[in-house]
Every structure is written in structure tokens, then in C-alpha cells.
Amino acid sequence: MRKNSLxxxxxxxxxxxxVGLGLxxxxxxxxxxxxSSGKYTLAQWQDLFIFGLAQxxxxxxxxxxxTLVYGVLRMIxxxxxxxxxxxPYTAYFFARYMFNIGFLQAYPVAGLLIVSAISMLTSMAxxxxxxxxxxxxxxxxxxxxxxxxxxxASFFLQYTFRGLYGSGIDRYPELAILKGSISVxxxxxxxxQALVIVAAAVFMGLLYAFVMLSKTGKAMRAVSxxxxxxxxxxxxxxxxxxxxxxxxxxxxxxxxxxxxxIFGQVQFYMGFVPGIKAFTAAVLGGIGNVPGAMVxxxxxxxxxxxxxxxxxxxxxxxxxxxxxxxxxxTMLVFVLIFRxxxxxxxxxxxxxx
Amino acid sequence: xxxxxxxxxQTSMRFGLIGGGAAVLFSLVGMVEVFGQRTIIGGVVSMGQxxxxxxxxxxxxxxxxxxxxxxxxxxxxxxxxxGVTVGALLAALVLLGTSINIRxxxxxxxxxxxxxxxxxxxxxxxxxxxxxxxxxxxLAAAALLFLSPAMRSTAISVLLAVGVVGLLADLLRIIISxxxxxxxxxxxxxxxxxxxxxxxxxxxxxVIGLDVLANRRRNKAHNLAALPATALQKRMRTGALxxxxxxxxxxxxxxxxEVLDQVxxxxxxxxxxNVVVGFxxxxxxxxxxxxxxxxxxxxxxxxxxxxxxxxxxWSALPIAVGVTVLAGMLLGVPVLNMRGDYLAxxxxxxxxxxxxxxxxxxxxxxxxxxxxxxxxAKPVVGTVVLDDQLKLYYLILAGCLLAGFISxxxxxxxxxxxxxxxxxxxxxxxxxGINLVxxxxxxxxxxxxxxxxxxxxxxxxxGAIYPNSFGxxxxxxxxxxxxxxxxxxxxxxxVGALVLVGLPELLxxxxxxxxxxxxxxxxxxxxxxxxxxxxxxxxxxxAHGDGDNSNGDQTAAIPA
Numbered sequence: 001m002r003k004n005s006l007x008x009x010x011x012x013x014x015x016x017x018x019v020g021l022g023l024x025x026x027x028x029x030x031x032x033x034x035x036s037s038g039k040y041t042l043a044q045w046q047d048l049f050i051f052g053l054a055q056x057x058x059x060x061x062x063x064x065x066x067t068l069v070y071g072v073l074r075m076i077x078x079x080x081x082x083x084x085x086x087x088p089y090t091a092y093f094f095a096r097y098m099f100n101i102g103f104l105q106a107y108p109v110a111g112l113l114i115v116s117a118i119s120m121l122t123s124m125a126x127x128x129x130x131x132x133x134x135x136x137x138x139x140x141x142x143x144x145x146x147x148x149x150x151x152x153a154s155f156f157l158q159y160t161f162r163g164l165y166g167s168g169i170d171r172y173p174e175l176a177i178l179k180g181s182i183s184v185x186x187x188x189x190x191x192x193q194a195l196v197i198v199a200a201a202v203f204m205g206l207l208y209a210f211v212m213l214s215k216t217g218k219a220m221r222a223v224s225x226x227x228x229x230x231x232x233x234x235x236x237x238x239x240x241x242x243x244x245x246x247x248x249x250x251x252x253x254x255x256x257x258x259x260x261x262i263f264g265q266v267q268f269y270m271g272f273v274p275g276i277k278a279f280t281a282a283v284l285g286g287i288g289n290v291p292g293a294m295v296x297x298x299x300x301x302x303x304x305x306x307x308x309x310x311x312x313x314x315x316x317x318x319x320x321x322x323x324x325x326x327x328x329x330t331m332l333v334f335v336l337i338f339r340x341x342x343x344x345x346x347x348x349x350x351x352x353x
Numbered sequence: 354x355x356x357x358x359x360x361x362x363q364t365s366m367r368f369g370l371i372g373g374g375a376a377v378l379f380s381l382v383g384m385v386e387v388f389g390q391r392t393i394i395g396g397v398v399s400m401g402q403x404x405x406x407x408x409x410x411x412x413x414x415x416x417x418x419x420x421x422x423x424x425x426x427x428x429x430x431x432x433x434x435x436g437v438t439v440g441a442l443l444a445a446l447v448l449l450g451t452s453i454n455i456r457x458x459x460x461x462x463x464x465x466x467x468x469x470x471x472x473x474x475x476x477x478x479x480x481x482x483x484x485x486x487x488x489x490x491x492l493a494a495a496a497l498l499f500l501s502p503a504m505r506s507t508a509i510s511v512l513l514a515v516g517v518v519g520l521l522a523d524l525l526r527i528i529i530s531x532x533x534x535x536x537x538x539x540x541x542x543x544x545x546x547x548x549x550x551x552x553x554x555x556x557x558x559x560v561i562g563l564d565v566l567a568n569r570r571r572n573k574a575h576n577l578a579a580l581p582a583t584a585l586q587k588r589m590r591t592g593a594l595x596x597x598x599x600x601x602x603x604x605x606x607x608x609x610x611e612v613l614d615q616v617x618x619x620x621x622x623x624x625x626x627n628v629v630v631g632f633x634x635x636x637x638x639x640x641x642x643x644x645x646x647x648x649x650x651x652x653x654x655x656x657x658x659x660x661x662x663x664x665x666x667w668s669a670l671p672i673a674v675g676v677t678v679l680a681g682m683l684l685g686v687p688v689l690n691m692r693g694d695y696l697a698x699x700x701x702x703x704x705x706x707x708x709x710x711x712x713x714x715x716x717x718x719x720x721x722x723x724x725x726x727x728x729x730a731k732p733v734v735g736t737v738v739l740d741d742q743l744k745l746y747y748l749i750l751a752g753c754l755l756a757g758f759i760s761x762x763x764x765x766x767x768x769x770x771x772x773x774x775x776x777x778x779x780x781x782x783x784x785x786g787i788n789l790v791x792x793x794x795x796x797x798x799x800x801x802x803x804x805x806x807x808x809x810x811x812x813x814x815x816g817a818i819y820p821n822s823f824g825x826x827x828x829x830x831x832x833x834x835x836x837x838x839x840x841x842x843x844x845x846x847x848v849g850a851l852v853l854v855g856l857p858e859l860l861x862x863x864x865x866x867x868x869x870x871x872x873x874x875x876x877x878x879x880x881x882x883x884x885x886x887x888x889x890x891x892x893x894x895x896a897h898g899d900g901d902n903s904n905g906d907q908t909a910a911i912p913a
Contacts, residue, residue, distance in 0.1 A: 016687060076694040093458045134876050144636060145879050147694050148836060151638075152875025155829065159869035163382025166460035272825075276705075279698060326709040329702035336699050337687045 020338055030311030040309060046187050048306045054193040054262060056301015057200030061255035062278030063285070063293035064207060065127075065248030071224035071288040072244045075143070078150035079130050080252060081275020082157035085268065087123035087253030088260040089161060091115045092170050099173035108177045112257075120253035126157065127249025128242065136238075162268035169267045172260045196258045203254050204294050207247065211290055216243055224288065273325065277304070280332040286341055304328050361423070364416050365431045369438025372412025376439055377446050379404050380470065382869065383461030387862045389469045392547030393519030399547075400520060401469055406490055409439045413491035417498050429495045436491020437484055443470055444480035451476045507564040514560045519548045524859055528605055602746045610742040612858040614814065617749035618807050619854045622831045623838070623846035624756040625803025630832070631841035632769060633796035634776030636697040638828050639704025642684070643677050643801040645823035647808025649711060650676045652726035652818050653719060659726060661719070666732040666813055670806075677805025678798045685797035689790055704828055712820040725819035729812045745814050752810060756803045760843050763799065772796055773841075826868065830854070833871045836878055839885020848887045 034040070062084050069077045077083075095115045098104040104111035134149040181190045211217040222230040223240045231237050259274060260266050277300060285296025307327050379385050389401030398406075416435040417428040447470050449455060455462045471479020472486075497505055518525065522543050530536050542552035602610040622644060629637045654662045654669035664672075684703050688696055711720045720726070732739045732748060739745050763769045771792045774782040783789050812818050834853045838845025853871065857863045863870075878885070 076698065134880075137880055141879075141883070143694065144634070145883060147636065147697060148832075149876045149879045151829065151832070152872045152879070154872065155868045156872030156876065159866065159872065160378070160382055163384070163461060163866070163869060164459055276698075276701070283695075283698075323709065323713055323715065326706050326713070329706045329709075332702050333687065333699050333706075336691060336695055 016337060020334065023334065027311045034310055043188070044309075045306070048309060049302060050187065050189050050193055052302035052305030053298060054196045054301070055305060056281075056298040057197050057204075058255045058259050058262070058297075059274065059278045059281045059301050060294045060297025061200050061203060061251045061258070062274060063282040063297045064204070064290065065252045066279050066282040067285075067287055067290060067293040068220075068244050068248045070282070071290075072220060072227075072241055073135070073139075075135070075146050076150065076279070077130075077135075077245075077248070078147065079134070079153040079157060080127075080248065080278075081271035082154050082161070083123050083127045083130070083249050083271075084252040084256050084259075084275060084278075085266075085271030086126045086157065086161060086256075087119035087121075087249075088172075088256030089165060089170075089266045089268070089270075090122040091119035091253075091257060092172060092260070092266050093165075094118050095173055096170075104173060104175065108175050112175075116254055116257045119257045120250040123253030123256065124246050124249035127245045127252070130157070131242065131245040136241075158268055158271070165268065167268060169265050171265050174264065178261065192261050196262055199254070199258060203251060207251065208290060210247070216240070220244060276332075277328050280328055280335070283332060284335050300328060300331070303331065361420060361427050361431050362434070364419055365434035366438060368412040368416035368419075368431075369435040370442070372408045372435065373439040373442030375412075376405050376408035376443055379408065380443070380446060380466055381459050381461055382866070383466075384866055386461060386463060386466040386469060387865065389465070390546075391520060391860070391862060392522070393516055394553045395544035395547045395549055397550065397553075399469075403516065405439075405443065405470070406486075409436045409487050409490035410494045412436075412439055413494035414497060417495035421498060425499065428498060429492060432491040432493075432495025433488050434491070436487035436489070436494070438487070439491075440483040440485075440487025443487075444483045447471050447476055447480055447483070503564075503568055507561055510564060511557045511560045515548065515553050515556055518556055519553070521859060522547050524608070528609070531606060598750060599747075602743050607742055610746050612855055614742050614746055614749055615858055616850045616855045617746070617753050618811055618814075619831065619834060619850040620753045620847055621749070621756055621807035621810070622804055622827075623834050623850055624753070624760050624843065625800040625807070626831050626835055627800075627841065627843065627846050628760060628763070628772075628803070629796050629800035630835060632764060632772040632776065633793065634772075635793065635796060636694075637700040637797075637800070638697045638825070638832065639684075639700035639702065639707075640800070640804060640831055641823050641825065641827040642700075642704040642707040643681060643804030644808040644811070644827060645704075645707050645711065645820075646677045646680050646801075647673050647805030648812040648818050648823070649720060649726070649808075650805075651809040651812040652721075652729050655730035656726045656728045658728045659719070659721065664730070666730045666809075669730070670809055673809045674802050674805045677801045677808070681798040681801025682794050685794045689793055701825065701828070704825060708820055708823050711823070720820070723820060725817055726812075727817040729816050729818065731813055731816070739813070745810070749810055752806055756806070757843055759799075764843070768792070768795060829868075829871070833875055836875060837886055839888035842885060842887060842889045845885050845887045845889075849885075852886070 062080065065080050065083065066077060069075065069080070095104065095111070098111050098114070130150075130153050134153045135146055138146045138149060178192050178195065181188050182194060183189070184194070211220060219230065219235045219240050220243065222233065222235055223237055227237055230240075255274075259270070278297065281296035281300045282293045283296070284300055285292025285294070287293075304324055304327055308324050312323060312327075385401040385404050387401070388404060389399045391400040392398075393400055393403060413432040413435040417432040420427045420431050447467050450462050450467050467476070467479075470483065472482050473479075474482060497508060500508065523546060526539055526543050530539050541549065542555065543549060544552070548556070602613055605613075622640065625643070626637065626640045629635050629640070650673040651666070651669055653659060654664045654672060655666060657663045662669075684700070688699050691699060710716055712723055714722050716722070737744065739748050771782065771787045774785065774787060775789065775792055779789065782792075830853065834849030835846060836849075837853055838847070838849030853874075857867050
């Protein structure tokens with residue numbers, strides 16, 4: 001498989017190139033057909049785009065957790081989707097309580113901050129527990145081993161939360177201040193979506209500043225560069241790994257609350273799909289790369305929201321929105337095949353690490 | 354790891370909190386209550402109570418063992434203290450649950466749970482009883498350490514045997530009452546939904562007797578060098594096993610046949626995934642895709658409902674398997690370059706894409722969309738239509754034997770060695786002249802073929818298929834059974850399928866907690882026994898050959 005890097009063309013490469021070209025052709029043809037048919041108005045496209053942006057910023061926040069952990073440990077934290085689910089699901093009970101006593105209606109901002117804080121703390125605690133029990137003892141084991149424990153931890157958490165909180169769907173209380181829409185540069189944006197986009201941007205900015213400017217952030221970058229050397233320089237690698245999981249967990253918890261604001265509901269299974277999408281986003285942006293995860297998340301969110309109407313509709317496929325998830329998965333597969341390095345990353349998929 | 358020996362108090366607190374946390378978690382996720390209805394010994398102990406008791410016993414045992422180098426009084430104190438800690442945590446739960454309403458949040462924190470935990474008493478005496486129970490269990494666990502190893506293993510076997518027989522009482526009762534000669538035994542051994550007290554004692558006596566006999570024989574055999582089995586002995590053993598497999602469903606009745614069918618389908622899939630993951634070291638999380646393709650092709654070709662074709666099952670079978678093999682190759686090509694976790698994610702994506710496509714309206718004319726496909730043909734042998742569990746059992750058995758035979762021959766072939774070389778190190782494998790492309794694609798297609806065969810039988814068994822029967826959970830189930838049994842081990846697949854598919858089918862209440870337990874099992878197996886329950890001999894040697902540290906175990910048992 002090293003042939004590729006030596007520049008020799010194999011049959012596989014040619015076939016894959018043809019498949020990719022065909023796919024691109026299909027996308028262009030579909031888009032052209034839809035656009036020329038004029039089935040959707042500009043306002044509809046704008047709505048889809050803004051929704052995609054909101055969803056994408058949530059993906060980006062979750063994707064940061066994958067990317068941070070991958071950066072320091074070179075492993076995919078499969079249980080991250082459950083870390084994401086645990087926060088908002090636990091915070092839901094506090095939100096409901098505050099709503100019932102009227103606190104949430106009276107002080108919506110403080111209430112939302114409390115809910116977010118609880119969600120972030122829960123997710124952080126779960127992320128740290130998983131790291132301590134399932135990953136740390138196996139740090140020296142072959143790569144397949146932590147991957148399997150991660151899958152195990154993911155299912156264990158999912159069904160533990162199902163056992164604890166029940167298997168039904170719980171609806172987050174609705175807040176009056178989050179209803180309605182505002183107009184930004186002439187584009188109609190729902191208040192929830194605006195809040196989600198702004199909040200996600202703030203969190204991403206904070207994280208980026210932390211990683212780039214703080215001393216711990218510097219240590220994190222050093223560990224992801226070279227663990228042994230970092231250790232020799234006096235960095236406590238275990239502590240940095242713990243910090244990384246804590247950060248990823250907190251971001252996932254924040255993303256969870258934003259997700260609950262957009263979709264209004266929580267359940268034990270809610271982590272799986274956003275989790276895998278966020279992973280796609282992380283890969284898309286180049287896993288291990290912090291800005292890449294943000295870009296990848298936003299791109300995937302918009303692509304997934306606009307895509308089905310844009311090119312599947314034009315091809316005459318009935319009910320294109322059913323294939324939304326299939327689009328994300330297909331994109332993941334194709335990114336890994338054609339550009340495993342992602343938009344901003346280095347080529348890692350074939351690396352042994 | 355520790356520089357100073359932990360004190361008795363510290364050790365007991367640590368293990369007590371771990372055990373107690375586990376017990377509280379068991380209670381809050383509902384396992385204690387649900388299994389509370391499953392009696393082991395009528396009127397004495399239920400499975401729910403057994404869970405709590407196990408948490409106490411295990412944590413106390415671990416605590417006492419850690420102090421075994423200190424003194425026997427330290428061990429007893431630690432055991433007792435650990436047990437009491439577990440009891441105290443549960444008592445705190447009872448106090449919390451009975452004084453305020455936590456059921457709003459924790460759906461399983463119901464009155465029956467607290468009634469069960471407080472032994473049917475009112476909260477305060479119930480809590481005291483919990484503490485006493487904890488102390489007793491803890492002391493008993495510590496006392497186990499004082500027994501000679503032989504006696505300890507006998508004691509553990511007795512507990513296990515009584516537990517298992519009691520748990521399966523319902524089923525055993527039905528089975529035994531079919532055999533006319535021993536039917537009267539039923540009334541004596543079983544009471545209500547569990548064992549009767551004399552029944553439990555009788556089982557204990559039988560187990561002790563067997564154990565003593567086995568020990569005596571072992572001591573005698575100890576002086577002779579163990580001789581390898583001769584070819585004749587091996588053949589006789591295989592023959593006996595075959596005969597047993599053939600008559601098993603006849604003896605055990607319809608319900609057990611159904612369970613065996615399920616186990617068989619999973620054995621087939623497990624053997625397929627074993628080739629991909631176990632032999633070739635390619636972690637495939639989308640294995641259900643091949644199962645789905647096999648089932649769907651069978652459905653499309655045989656169901657008159659869709660009007661595509663109406664072949665017979667047997668003539669559609671080669672096409673179904675062939676299409677699956679082709680799909681295996683096609684999906685294999687793009688992932689040739691990927692390793693480890695990336696491969697896992699991409700294959701997971703493939704599995705989901707296949708399910709989503711089957712579900713979508715876009716392909717409705719061919720796959721039936723969310724309605725699935727009905728009226729799938731049943732296989733016909735001669736004039737017999739294989740339409741019930743018993744007849745299908747033989748078809749599945751034949752499939753498993755074929756797949757097992759192919760796997761074992763492949764394992765020992767040149768190709769099998771190439772797979773294993775690739776599993777251990779791709780670069781080295783390529784350097785010694787193994788064609789990675791062909792080897793990988795062959796692994797995917799052989800794996801896919803078994804999956805497709807399993808899917809085709811599954812379609813015929815149910816007569817109807819729906820896209821949602823082909824979710825990610827099936828892939829995870831198959832992977833879990835592979836890991837439990839031992840990756841790369843053919844007999845491990847069978848053990849894994851029996852444990853992970855057979856047992857939950859027999860214990861209906863278990864269904865709800867199946868994935869919770871699988872998840873925990875995957876983590877624990879990787880932590881404590883990465884080579885699986887029943888690994889191949891060669892792997893066992895690899896796993897234990899190099900050094901006695903546990904890290905050596907892990908590196909040897911699982912491919913990178």
C-alpha cells in the first residue's frame with residue numbers, strides 16, 4: 001500500500017478515481033437540475049443554510065472532543081457520543097425542576113447557564129470516568145484493544161442511562177425568549193439557531209485560545225507532537241491527557257444543551273447519530289487538528305442540510321431527506337478514501353502511529 | 354504501583370465503595386428489581402438479591418485477597434468491613450428512595466426495588482439487615498480464602514451450579530417433564546419459579562460428589578504423563594459430538610430449538626467475522642451489511658410479492674451468496690489502504706448506508722422500503738419443507754459445519770498464514786511477499802460469504818425481512834461474541850454465541866440489559882482476559898509464552 005506514496009498508479013487508484021469523478025458528476029448534474037427547476041425559493045435555501053450552520057456548529061463542538069483526544073492519544077474515543085448524551089440528559093431533570101418552580105421563566109439567562117454548567121460537568125465527569133477505567137490501563141496495549149473497550153464503554157453508557165432515566169423521549173421545557181426570529185443582514189434567523197451559532201462560536205473561540213495561549217494548551221500541543229519528548233521536558237502526560245478528556249467532555253456537554261435547544265428533546269439514544277456525524281466532521285477537517293474540526297463541523301452541517309434538496313431532489317429521488325444520514329456516511333467514506341488527511345490535516349489514516 | 358502497603362481501612366473502603374457503587378448502579382438501572390422476580394431458590398433467594406450478594410462477595414473477596422500477606426485477622430476485618438460498606442451504600446439508597454421521591458428521575462427506583470432491598474421489612478430494620486447481610490457476606494468471602502484451593506473451587510462450583518439451575522428452572526422444568534422416567538423429579542426439585550430447598554441441597558450434593566471424584570481422578574492421572582489423544586479417540590469424540598448435536602433439539606423441545614437456531618445464525622456470522630477480524634485483523638463494524646445483503650437478495654429473488662423473480666430457495670442461494678461476496682469485494686477495495694480505527698468507522702458507515710438504503714423510499718420497488726419483503730420462500734429438501742424451528746435447525750447446523758470446516762481448513766492453509774502474518778504486521782507481511790490486496794479482499798469476501806449465507810437462512814426462517822432487523826447492534830453482537838470467545842478461535846465463536854446469544858434468549862428478563870452487559874463485558878475482557886474465554890492453543894501459547902506480566906498478555910493476544 002506504500003505504492004501510492006511512491007507515485008505509482010494502481011488499478012485500484014484508477015477505479016477509485018473514476019468512481020469519484022462519477023460521483024462528482026452526479027452531484028453537479030443533480031444540483032443543476034434542481035436549480036434550473038426553481039422548485040425552492042431563495043428564502044428556503046437561506047433557511048436550510050442557517051439550519052445547517054446551527055447544526056454544524058454543534059457537530060463542530062462535538063468534533064473538537066474527538067480531535068483533542070485523537071491529538072494526544074492517537075485513538076478514536078468511540079464513547080464520546082455517550083459523553084455528549086449524558087450531559088443534556090442529566091441537565092434535563094434540573095431544567096424541568098427549575099421550570100416547574102418558575103425559575104427558568106423568571107431568569108431564563110441564569111437558568112440556561114445553570115443547565116449548561118450541569119450538562120458540561122456531567123459530560124466531563126463521564127469522560128474522565130471512561131478514561132480512567134477503560135483507557136488508561138490499556139494505554140500500552142495494541143490499537144485494537146482500546147478501540148474495543150471504547151465500543152464497549154459506549155454501549156454500557158448508553159444502556160446504563162436508559163436504565164437510569166428510562167427509554168422514553170423527554171421534552172426540554174420551552175422558553176418564551178427563545179421563540180420567534182430575528183433578522184440578520186436581511187436574512188431571517190430563528191432565535192434558537194442564532195443562540196446556538198453564537199454560543200458555539202464563543203466556546204470554540206475559548207477553546208482555541210486555551211490551546212494556543214495557555215501553558216496547559218502548550219503542553220497539550222507538545223504531548224500530541226511527541227509524548228516521550230514531552231515527558232522528558234517535564235510535562236505530566238497523564239495530567240494532560242486527563243485535561244484533554246475533561247475539555248472534550250465539557251464541550252460535548254455544551255453541545256448537548258445546544259442540541260437540546262434546537263431539537264427540544266433528549267433520550268438515551270440521542271448521542272449515536274450526532275456522534276458519528278461529528279466524527280465525520282473531525283475527519284473531514286483533518287483529525288487531530290483543532291481548527292479543522294470546526295471547519296469540518298460547519299461544512300458537514302450545511303452540506304447535510306442543503307444537500308438532499310440540492311442534488312438528490314434534482315435527480316428525481318423521492319423523499320430525499322430520508323437519505324440525509326446516508327449522505328453524511330457516504331461523505332465520511334469518500335473523504336477517508338480520497339483525502340484521508342481532511343481539509344486541513346496531514347495524512348493519518350494509513351499511518352501506523 | 355503503591356509504595357506503601359495500604360491499611361486495612363483504606364483497602365476495605367476502596368473495594369467497598371467500588372462494590373457498593375456497582376450494587377447501587379445495578380439497583381438503579383433496574384436489574385435488581387427485574388431479576389427479583391426470577392427466583393433461584395423458592396422463598397429463599399432471588400436473582401436480584403443474588404446480584405447484590407455477588408457485589409458484596411466479590412468486593413470483599415478482592416479486598417481480603419489484597420491483604421492476604423498481612424494477617425488472617427486483617428483479611429477477616431477487611432472482608433467484613435468491605436461487605437458492610439457495600440451494605441451501607443445500599444442502605445443509603447433505601448433511605449434516600451423511601452424518604453424522597455427519586456422516581457421522577459430514576460425510573461427504576463420503584464417501591465418494589467426498595468422492598469426487595471430491605472428484605473420486605475420496613476426501611477429501618479431493612480437497612481440494618483442490609484448491613485448485617487453485608488458483614489456476613491464479607492466474612493464469608495474472606496473465609497473462602499482460608500479454604501484449600503480444591504475446597505474453594507468446590508464451593509464456587511456449588512454456588513454456580515445452584516445459581517444456574519435455579520435461574521433456568523422454568524425451562525428445565527418443561528424439558529424434564531417431557532422425559533417420562535424422571536418427570537416425578539420435577540415436583541421435588543423445583544418449587545414455584547425456582548428450586549426447592551431440598552432440590553438445591555441435592556444439586557449441591559451432586560456437585561460436591563462430582564468434584565471429589567474428579568479430584569481423585571486428577572490426582573491419579575497426575576503421575577502419568579498426559580498422552581495426546583490418538584486419531585481414533587479424536588474421531589470418536591467428533592462422532593459423539595455430532596450425534597449429540599443431531600439429537601439435541603429432539604430432546605429439548607421447540608423453544609430450545611428456536612434458541613439454538615438463533616445461536617446457529619450467530620455462529621455463522623461469527624465465523625465469517627472471525628475470518629475478517631480474527632484471522633486477518635481487519636476490524637469490520639459494518640458486518641451486518643453482508644447479513645442484510647444476503648437476506649435481501651434472497652427476499653428479492655424468491656418473494657412473489659415484489660414481482661422481480663420467484664426462484665426457489667435453493668436456486669436463489671448461490672446468487673445471494675455470490676452477490677454478498679461481490680459486495681464484500683466492492684466494499685473491500687476502497688478500504689484497502691486503511692488501518693485500525695479508520696477501517697472500523699468506514700465499515701460502520703457502510704453497514705448504516707446499506708440499512709438506510711433498504712429503508713429509503715428511493716429503492717422501494719426493489720427492497721420494499723420500510724415495509725420490508727414478505728412471503729420469502731422456504732427451503733425444500735426432497736418433499737420436506739423446512740418451515741419450523743426443528744427442521745431449520747438441521748439446515749443451520751449444516752451451514753455452521755460447512756463454515757466451520759472451511760474456516761478451519763483456511764486457517765491452516767497458505768492463505769490463512771498470510772492473513773495472520775498481515776494481522777501481526779502489514780509491512781512485514783508485504784515485505785515477505787504477501788500480496789496485501791488479494792489477501793485482504795479474500796478475507797472480506799470469505800467473511801461476506803458466511804454473512805450472506807446466514808442472512809439467506811435468516812430470511813427463510815422468518816419468511817419476512819424489515820430494514821430495521823439489520824441495525825448496527827447486530828454487528829456489535831457478533832463482534833462481542835467473537836471477543837468473548839477469543840478472536841481467531843473457531844471454538845471460541847461457538848462458546849461466545851452460546852453465552853451471548855443463547856443465555857439471553859433463555860433468560861427473557863435479560864433482554865433489556867443485554868447491551869449494557871455486553872458493553873461491560875467488552876471492557877472487562879479487554880482489561881482482564883484479552884485472549885477470550887477459549888482461545889486457540891497457538892494463541893494461548895503466544896499469550897502466555899512471553900513473560901509473565903499482564904502487558905505481555907495483551908500485546909500477544911490482540912493484533913495491532
